[in-house]
Amino acid sequence: MSNTPDTAVRAYIDAHRAAFLDDLAEWLRIPSVSADPARAADVRRSAQWLAAKLRETGFPTVEVWETGETGTDGAPGAPAVFAEWPSGEEDAPTVLVYGHHDVQPAAREDGWHTDPFEPTAVDGRLYARGAADDKGQVFFHTLGVRAHLAATGRTAPAVNLKLLIEGEEESGSPNFPALVHARADRLACDAVIVSDTGMWSEDTPTVCTGMRGLTDCQIDLYGPDQDIHSGSFGGAVPNPATEAARLAAALHDGDRRVAIPGFYDGIVELSEAERELFAELPFDEKRWLGAAHSHGALGEAGYSTLERVWARPTAEVNGIGGGYQGPGGKTIVPSTAQLKLSFRLVAGQDADRVQQSVRAWVAAALPEGIRHEVTFWGATRPCLTPLDHPALQSVVRAMGRAFGQKIRFTREGGSGPAADLQDALGAPVLFLGISVPSDGWHAPNEKVELDLLMKGVETAAYLWGDLAASGRTDRRPSP
Amino acid sequence: MSNTPDTAVRAYIDAHRAAFLDDLAEWLRIPSVSADPARAADVRRSAQWLAAKLRETGFPTVEVWETGETGTDGAPGAPAVFAEWPSGEEDAPTVLVYGHHDVQPAAREDGWHTDPFEPTAVDGRLYARGAADDKGQVFFHTLGVRAHLAATGRTAPAVNLKLLIEGEEESGSPNFPALVHARADRLACDAVIVSDTGMWSEDTPTVCTGMRGLTDCQIDLYGPDQDIHSGSFGGAVPNPATEAARLAAALHDGDRRVAIPGFYDGIVELSEAERELFAELPFDEKRWLGAAHSHGALGEAGYSTLERVWARPTAEVNGIGGGYQGPGGKTIVPSTAQLKLSFRLVAGQDADRVQQSVRAWVAAALPEGIRHEVTFWGATRPCLTPLDHPALQSVVRAMGRAFGQKIRFTREGGSGPAADLQDALGAPVLFLGISVPSDGWHAPNEKVELDLLMKGVETAAYLWGDLAASGRTDRRPSP
Numbered sequence: 001m002s003n004t005p006d007t008a009v010r011a012y013i014d015a016h017r018a019a020f021l022d023d024l025a026e027w028l029r030i031p032s033v034s035a036d037p038a039r040a041a042d043v044r045r046s047a048q049w050l051a052a053k054l055r056e057t058g059f060p061t062v063e064v065w066e067t068g069e070t071g072t073d074g075a076p077g078a079p080a081v082f083a084e085w086p087s088g089e090e091d092a093p094t095v096l097v098y099g100h101h102d103v104q105p106a107a108r109e110d111g112w113h114t115d116p117f118e119p120t121a122v123d124g125r126l127y128a129r130g131a132a133d134d135k136g137q138v139f140f141h142t143l144g145v146r147a148h149l150a151a152t153g154r155t156a157p158a159v160n161l162k163l164l165i166e167g168e169e170e171s172g173s174p175n176f177p178a179l180v181h182a183r184a185d186r187l188a189c190d191a192v193i194v195s196d197t198g199m200w201s202e203d204t205p206t207v208c209t210g211m212r213g214l215t216d217c218q219i220d221l222y223g224p225d226q227d228i229h230s231g232s233f234g235g236a237v238p239n240p241a242t243e244a245a246r247l248a249a250a251l252h253d254g255d256r257r258v259a260i261p262g263f264y265d266g267i268v269e270l271s272e273a274e275r276e277l278f279a280e281l282p283f284d285e286k287r288w289l290g291a292a293h294s295h296g297a298l299g300e301a302g303y304s305t306l307e308r309v310w311a312r313p314t315a316e317v318n319g320i321g322g323g324y325q326g327p328g329g330k331t332i333v334p335s336t337a338q339l340k341l342s343f344r345l346v347a348g349q350d351a352d353r354v355q356q357s358v359r360a361w362v363a364a365a366l367p368e369g370i371r372h373e374v375t376f377w378g379a380t381r382p383c384l385t386p387l388d389h390p391a392l393q394s395v396v397r398a399m400g401r402a403f404g405q406k407i408r409f410t411r412e413g414g415s416g417p418a419a420d421l422q423d424a425l426g427a428p429v430l431f432l433g434i435s436v437p438s439d440g441w442h443a444p445n446e447k448v449e450l451d452l453l454m455k456g457v458e459t460a461a462y463l464w465g466d467l468a469a470s471g472r473t474d475r476r477p478s479p
Numbered sequence: 480m481s482n483t484p485d486t487a488v489r490a491y492i493d494a495h496r497a498a499f500l501d502d503l504a505e506w507l508r509i510p511s512v513s514a515d516p517a518r519a520a521d522v523r524r525s526a527q528w529l530a531a532k533l534r535e536t537g538f539p540t541v542e543v544w545e546t547g548e549t550g551t552d553g554a555p556g557a558p559a560v561f562a563e564w565p566s567g568e569e570d571a572p573t574v575l576v577y578g579h580h581d582v583q584p585a586a587r588e589d590g591w592h593t594d595p596f597e598p599t600a601v602d603g604r605l606y607a608r609g610a611a612d613d614k615g616q617v618f619f620h621t622l623g624v625r626a627h628l629a630a631t632g633r634t635a636p637a638v639n640l641k642l643l644i645e646g647e648e649e650s651g652s653p654n655f656p657a658l659v660h661a662r663a664d665r666l667a668c669d670a671v672i673v674s675d676t677g678m679w680s681e682d683t684p685t686v687c688t689g690m691r692g693l694t695d696c697q698i699d700l701y702g703p704d705q706d707i708h709s710g711s712f713g714g715a716v717p718n719p720a721t722e723a724a725r726l727a728a729a730l731h732d733g734d735r736r737v738a739i740p741g742f743y744d745g746i747v748e749l750s751e752a753e754r755e756l757f758a759e760l761p762f763d764e765k766r767w768l769g770a771a772h773s774h775g776a777l778g779e780a781g782y783s784t785l786e787r788v789w790a791r792p793t794a795e796v797n798g799i800g801g802g803y804q805g806p807g808g809k810t811i812v813p814s815t816a817q818l819k820l821s822f823r824l825v826a827g828q829d830a831d832r833v834q835q836s837v838r839a840w841v842a843a844a845l846p847e848g849i850r851h852e853v854t855f856w857g858a859t860r861p862c863l864t865p866l867d868h869p870a871l872q873s874v875v876r877a878m879g880r881a882f883g884q885k886i887r888f889t890r891e892g893g894s895g896p897a898a899d900l901q902d903a904l905g906a907p908v909l910f911l912g913i914s915v916p917s918d919g920w921h922a923p924n925e926k927v928e929l930d931l932l933m934k935g936v937e938t939a940a941y942l943w944g945d946l947a948a949s950g951r952t953d954r955r956p957s958p
Contacts, residue, residue, distance in 0.1 A: 067887060125512070135646055154593030175847025192566075197621055212710060214710070214810065216808040216810060217808075218808065223773065223774075223775045224771060224772040224774075225772040225773075226772050228771055228772055229893065230786065230793075230795045230797060230821055231691060231693070231788075231823060231891075231892045231894055232771075232892050232893055233771040233773065233788060233892070234788070234793050234795040234821070234823060234892070235772075235778050235779065235787045235791060235793030235795065235823065235892075236776055236777070236778040236784045236787040236788045237768075237771050237773040237775065237776060237777060237778075238773070238775050238777040239795060240661070241727070241796040241797075241798065241799045242727055242728070242730070242731070242795075242796045244724070244799065245723070245724040245725075245726075245727030245728045245796060245799060246724075246727075246728040248720070248721055248724030248725075248728070249725040249727070249728030249729070250728070251615070251721070252721070254857045264555020289716075292703060292707055292711075292712040292715075292716050293703040293704040293705050293707055294702065294703045294707070294712065294716040294717070294848055295702075295703075295847070295848040295849075296716065296717050296846060296847035296849070297715055297716060297848070298715070298716060298717040298846050298847070298848060299714050299715040299716075300714065305715045308715040309710075309711065309713070309714055309715045310713045310714060310799055312714060314709075314713050315725060315800065316709045316713040316714065316718060316721075316805050316810075317718055317720040317721045317801070317813075318709060318720075318802050318809055318810060318811050318812075318813070319720065319801065319802035319803035319806065319809070319811075319813065320720045320723065320724060320799055320800065320801050320802060320804075320805045320816065320857070321797060321799065321800045321801075321804040322796070322798065322799050322800075323796065323797050323798035323819065324797050324798035324819055325798045325799075325800040325817065325819070328856060329695040329696075329697070329797065329819055329856045330694065330797055330798070330819070331795075331797060331821045332797050333693060333795060333797075334796075334797070334798065335772075337799065338804065340802065340803055340804070340809070342709055342713070342808065342810045344709070344710060344713060344714065345903075367775060367777050368775035368777070369773055369774040369775015369776070369777060370774075370775070371774070377807060377808045387710075399612065412710075413710045413711050413712070413713070413714075414708065414710025414711055415710055454898070
């Protein structure tokens with residue numbers, strides 16, 4: 001299926017590896033911390049640095065897109081970088097690569113062994129804030145596309161290649177959905193490649209096939225108009241703290257299955273094939289519990305831990321509060337209580353319908369004398385690409401050639417802006433990442449494994465040819 | 480059964496009413512606020528004023544008892560007043576009257592129409608902080624015993640009369656249990672008369688026959704060692720906020736009956752006779768809900784509101800907390816959660832056994848991966864005097880003569896230091912109070928109804944003769 005000989009790709013990468021790493025180090029020195037207003041100029045400088053590098057790489061169109069300018073009142077957000085390189089061939093599929101150039105805060109005194117903004121290579125690892133999340137994984141596409149051209153003798157990529165590298169991901173992408181919607185025509189594509197995730201481990205290269213969605217809410221319960229004496233009135237009036245607890249407890253049945261009527265309506269169940277693939281992963285529960293800082297595994301009956309976090313929708317109590325929480329006791333029936341819930345969603349679940357189900361369930365559960373309000377904060381849709389999707393198969397083949405190993409499958413339990421791209425562009429979202437759990441995203445001593453980084457370059461070098469060769473990418477959006 | 484002719488008692492009271500009220504007003508002018516360290520001297524002055532007045536009344540022994548001096552480190556508490564007037568007759572029963580001379584804080588700007596420490600009589604009501612709670616109800620015993628002597632021609636009461644008037648009740652009686660235990664020999668008695676409660680209403684004089692007990696605790700639950708990401712781990716690890724909610728929800732079954740195994744063991748059930756007596760009271764649920772600031776009645780199936788608050792044990796969530804409680808959402812699985820529970824106890828329930836039941840129930844309910852601690856703050860025992868208890872019958876007869884009406888029965892849902900007396904002295908506790916719900920205890924514009932106050936004097940005047948005549952008081956302690 002490939003039109004790029006492996007030896008040519010490897011030779012090109014080897015020849016340019018040193019310069020590539022020098023360039024990456026230069027970018028990593030820019031402390032593009034989007035959460036810190038004092039670093040706004042650095043975030044802008046990071047965007048401009050990337051734009052210049054993409055022009056140098058050969059992209060004929062490179063633009064720095066301002067964000068957040070929604071009107072005269074709109075505070076500007078951090079700039080994104082857009083680049084486009086048309087294939088020149090009719091019927092070539094169009095691919096959009098997503099990543100981000102902003103980074104998490106980092107300071108030497110947080111426990112870094114080296115300056116987080118002075119990239120340091122030790123034992124085949126490059127330590128720096130952003131090395132894995134996400135500058136390293138964005139940057140492998142630059143050498144990747146050059147290797148693709150060099151090995152195939154092309155002057156333009158085999159696909160119409162677009163890049164959108166945002167500058168606010170570490171700040172919750174506040175302006176990203178608006179940007180994507182406003183620029184949907186420029187971003188139009190047949191598939192989105194998200195390079196902002198990781199693999200199972202160094203030894204087990206994987207492709208992620210989906211992320212869970214999310215909707216979260218606050219439920220406020222109002223009982224007596226003030227805290228009242230539990231001796232004079234307790235046992236004879238409804239207690240909002242008790243009712244909040246009853247709601248939270250009723251979220252799950254005895255099998256820890258979500259008990260809200262209608263919650264599971266329409267979901268895409270895990271296929272037996274996918275369950276078998278998950279089960280093949282070398283999962284070490286003790287190690288996983290260590291990463292979770294937890295002392296026991298507990299969840300929906302009939303599913304493994306990986307299935308629970310990757311492929312099953314959940315209802316989680318993020319916070320509960322009501323009545324007296326200070327030291328000692330206070331014999332009251334509280335006036336109010338509050339519950340914060342989040343629901344992780346899987347493909348097939350509609351956030352609006354879930355929200356309606358939650359509202360109806362709350363209203364039906366509460367006794368007379370308890371008034372309530374339910375406030376949803378928002379929703380991020382789930383995304384999932386079927387295992388047999390042609391574009392996913394291309395990613396798997398490209399990785400397989402780079403790693404020389406069988407590529408396995410994972411999913412991501414969290415929720416992210418990938419779903420905004422899927423929704424706005426109607427294109428399937430694929431994940432290509434080479435980071436591993438030990439890379440320490442958001443933590444001190446973030447690093448990237450240099451060998452894996454070069455595998456990312458190599459995968460990118462194979463991917464465009466494979467996608468073009470395997471025909472016009474299936475435009476089926478995720479379910 | 481009485482040896483004090485009603486006309487003589489009434490004539491004596493009428494003749495001394497003006498001087499009695501002048502004296503009471505003088506006492507009420509002393510702002511004996513025990514909660515305010517700046518008023519400590521006033522609390523002491525209040526004790527000394529009362530001691531002098533009791534000597535003037537005729538008590539041969541009057542002592543001001545210091546409290547809280549448990550050693551060189553013990554901070555002194557507020558002084559109590561003890562008085563004793565032996566009957567001089569062999570086999571006369573001994574009665575201990577309990578009340579308190581300290582008052583709640585009060586300031587004109589809280590909404591008082593008059594100075595709270597300048598007693599003001601308007602339309603048959605005396606407005607002042609402490610008018611009903613509790614100086615007025617303590618003070619009616621002074622004129623009461625004098626009227627008893629005058630009408631019977633005695634020079635000493637028909638019973639061995641003791642008074643213990645504490646100075647820290649409004650501060651939670653921190654030193655009272657220790658005081659009572661230390662002075663148990665001086666306080667020894669056949670019955671305790673607590674004059675620190677009220678009646679159903681102006682039109683419905685009642686005697687209270689018991690108070691609920693109390694034990695309360697905090698349950699701390701520990702899950703992950705830190706808050707963790709609900710996307711990466713949610714749905715696959717136990718959540719302490721969910722478990723706290725499940726505990727709180729499991730406190731009650733579908734009938735809102737406490738579901739902790741063993742909780743109801745040994746309780747003295749309401750008799751049919753007492754249920755009928757409660758049902759005769761002119762209970763207005765709408766008005767009661769107004770006093771409870773509540774918008775619905777809810778409690779154990781099969782019991783009326785009054786039965787629920789007076790005679791049924793309860794489990795109440797006083798506070799619950801865990802995870803994120805700030806504005807907006809935060810998608811975490813919390814590390815810890817906390818539950819504050821209080822249990823009101825009725826006669827026959829043993830606080831120690833209840834605490835053991837709660838501990839066992841918590842331990843059995845929690846899944847692996849959730850560590851817990853249960854901390855009980857303490858326990859106040861319930862007290863209950865059977866309707867046919869001879870001393871209770873004396874109180875009912877004395878009130879009946881004073882009020883010229885049928886005396887009905889109530890109980891008190893709260894818990895108080897009366898139980899400490901019952902426990903330390905092994906004597907039944909009886910309640911003689913003439914305050915009514917509109918008196919506004921702890922609120923601005925506290926008052927006492929002067930007609931009811933004089934009925935209190937009159938009841939006290941009849942009581943000692945009735946108790947002595949009806950034979951040595953049954954020493955059966957409350958169950």
